[in-house]
Amino acid sequence: MEKYFNDAIIGNQKMTVSYTKKGELLRVLYPTTDYRQFIDYFHVGIKINDSGIIYLHDDINNLYNQYYEKGTNILNTEIVNTYFKLKIIQTDFVCIKENVLVKKYKFINENNIDLNLNFLVHSKLISSDNNQVSGYCKNDYLLQYMHDYTLCTFSKNKISSSQINNTSAKISEGNIWDKDYVGMSSDSSIQYDLEILKPNEEKEIEIFIYIDENKTGLDGIDKEIERIKKIDFRDEIDNTRKYWKKYLKDHQKLELKIPDSPSKNKIMDIYERTILLYPLLVNYETGGISAAVEADEKLTQCGRYTYCWPRDAVFITKAMDILNMKKEVEKFYKVFCKHTQSRNGMWEQRFYTDGKLAPCWGYQIDETASVVYGVYDHFKVTQDKKFLKDNLKMCEKAINFLQKYVKDVIEEEHKMQLSYDLWEMYEGTHLYSMSSIFAAYEAMINIYEELKEEFVKNRVKQEKVHNETEQLRKDMVKIKEFILKNFYDDKQKSFVRNLDDKKIDISLLGAVTPFNVLKPKEKKMLNTVERINLTLRTYTGGYQRFENDHYMGGNPWVIATLWMANYYIETEEYKKAKECFNFVLKSSGQHGFLAEQINNEKMQPAWIIGLGWSHAMFIIVLQKLIEKGKM
Known part of the structure; x- marks a missing residue:
């Protein structure tokens, strides 16, 4: 599927990120606004009870409402799955002082039955003969690495299962598993068990995307991810909100006196x-x-x-x-x-x-x-x-x-x-x-x-x-x-x-x-x-x-x-x-x-x-x- 329309754009001075109007992540550019673009696709889905995977960006039963938080580069996408009566509020922002994309998902059960939720991420990076991507999953993070960059996807939650190779063959069932922790695949997946969500109950998960420039090896990446996991991202979203509101105020120099x-x-x-x-x-x-x-x-x-x-x-x-x-x-x-x-x-x-x-x-x-x-x-x-x-x-x-x-x-x-x-x-x-x-x-x-x-x-x-x-x-x-x-x-x-x-x-x-x-x-x-x-x-x-x-x-x-x-x-x-x-x-x-x-x-x-x-x-x-x- 071609992805011609960047319906929404967020970022900071080194990371630029774009989305469809349904909240699908299209592009992540780092360390400049034009180079390099990493994402072939980044699909997020949920398995509810005994269903197959329900993609948040593409399901016949999903309704969408997308909006920026006023005066900011913080993007919200509301998704309602009408079949299971599950509401998801997806909030995306890039931290100002950390080159980290934060993807926060809030799940609200508007049904009168329990919903057993599993959350899946299927990520494919752009790969070529001179820039081959491989996957590596250990220590509760997914690394998709190439010669000079590594894209890291992780959460403060524990990964329940992962699949480095041949994800496409199994993910439609909403279940992934692979004996390998490393492999020569440009697309890999991870899964989080969010357990039972009772009627009117809410649960959240935050997914982080960080890009490392491969200057310190695996140990360095491991330490950096552990450092990022300790950050209070409630403070980060507040800092991001304040930064953009101040930026907007500082640059609103036209006197708009319009009825x-x-x-x-x-x-x-x-x-x-x-x-x-x-x-x-x-x-x-x-x-x-x-x-x-x-x-x-x-x-x-x-x-x-x-x-x-x-x-x-x-x-x-x-x-x-x-x-x-x-x-x-x-x-x-x-x-x-x-x-x-x-x-x-x-x-x-x-x-x-x-x-x-x-x-x-x-x-x-x-x-x-x-x-x-x-x-x-x-x-x-x-x-x-x-x-x-x-x-x-x-x-x-x-x-x-x-x-x-x-x-x-x-x-x-x-x-x-x-x-x-x-x-x-x-x-x-x-x-x-x-x-x-x-x-x-x-x-x-x-x-x-x-x-x-x-x-x-x-x-x-x-x-x-x-x-x-x-x-x-x-x-x-x-x-x-x-x-x-x-x-x-x-x-x-x-x-x-x-x-x-x-x-x-x-x-x-x-x-x-x-x-x-x-x-x-x-x-x-x-x-x-x-x-x-x-x-x-x-x-x-x-x-x-x-x-x-x-x-x-x-x-x-x-x-x-x-x-x-x-x-x-x-x-x-x-x-x-x-x-x-x-x-x-x-x-x-x-x-x-x-x-x-x-x-x-x-x-x-x-x-x-x-x-x-x-x-x-x-x-x-x-x-x-x-x-x-x-x-």
Whole structure:
């Protein structure tokens, strides 16, 4: 079974965990938000009296209700088995100071007969020739180990039985047993006897998942598990609750004065969930920001998502600045971007959040431009000139690369590798990319202006900066002239996305917002927006990325729809902006997560839940609506 939808996400600074809406554990990522993902499946079930196994996440008699504890990353899933009238409250959280996932299960007998309960865990880890998983069960814990990590599953309760090998052959009966304590199996199981649960009686069991980095051997793991077992996890859940509530309070910086309504509840859900999601996407050692929690490790539908794209991260850092996450933003630019910049000044397509190059298929020139734009955009919030000074050389290298690219395009030299567009699908010359370079040049001019006092005593540098500034101004004129001459199609009476296929694309709006190449009410731009509405707007009010977009069925995108809202705010068409905004509210997930795409028929997330860029666009639009007094 494919597991594409991360309906709920929890974690701390080193461990990220995702679930289905029925409480099934999908993924555990450690020690960073993007690497490594351990879980193939982690199934929990119960045997009641003489029944076979009843999986908590998948039984015809189960009813579900899932919710976060308000203002936290503590997840509750209520499960009621209507046949046995057994209620289970599953509570999942990751400790703040301990890298331990806690899975607490409370069983409530709402029947009028005794229920004999056995609790089973069947865990399979991702295994490969170069990363083979084996199982080991001793001393009341299950170790699933590979060369450099061991995933440990245990409880303060005693294990009543276990099965290292061939679990799938027997577990459906609700009984497991194996003579072996160790074996070369990637899936193994353990069982706990919870004994008789009388009518109206309650019982609890806590399951802990801890990942060891195999630096101290079995004895070290044994000691660490014994230490963890002594922790009072009532204190840990309280500490976790307090931490997230304080974190939320510290980052709620928008003045939301909205009348009570269903819309207000949705806005608050998305707003608060964005604040609680972003720290789970950040690598706190490098500043790298993952685009989303992974949803397709096997590459069945896409090229994967749990990487750091510089462009996506720049949009996210803009939202982070609004949310008072300035330290995270600064580290992204000062540490991650510096570390990942190539010697020639460019950035490649995407990276692991630790800064290592991720699988790629071609560079996107707008990513290099976006970093320079983002550096100055962050400065506008902080007014920290030291930040500009620290990133000056990085930006200058990037500008140098961009200048070579622009010369190659405008003078038709064809010496440089073609760039992909921001959707990573088409190689060529793109209006959005050229607009991003225009904005990068403007940002560089502004950076030089802010730092001019730094060059007063260095006449050589002063003259160099003066000459460079003048050249950038001239190049900005050339870029705008190139855009007006080459990207406007008189037949369609519209700008088009590139020099070849002449398609309408939502990214055409980038020339207005955020890059300010064109004025929002220029005649040619108004014509373009009319074409966008004719070709990209769907019957539900959401917008597709571009004409004939067939990726995942050609759904409307949250990013595209909020981009349209952003444009309408620029033209002061607030009714239209709110219509786009409300489409996103109506189609958000149950916990306030925003997806990449929306299923038009169901008005539900259709792909990648909790996309950082979608959440960023929401925060950016929300702030603008508040500033304009339109909320």
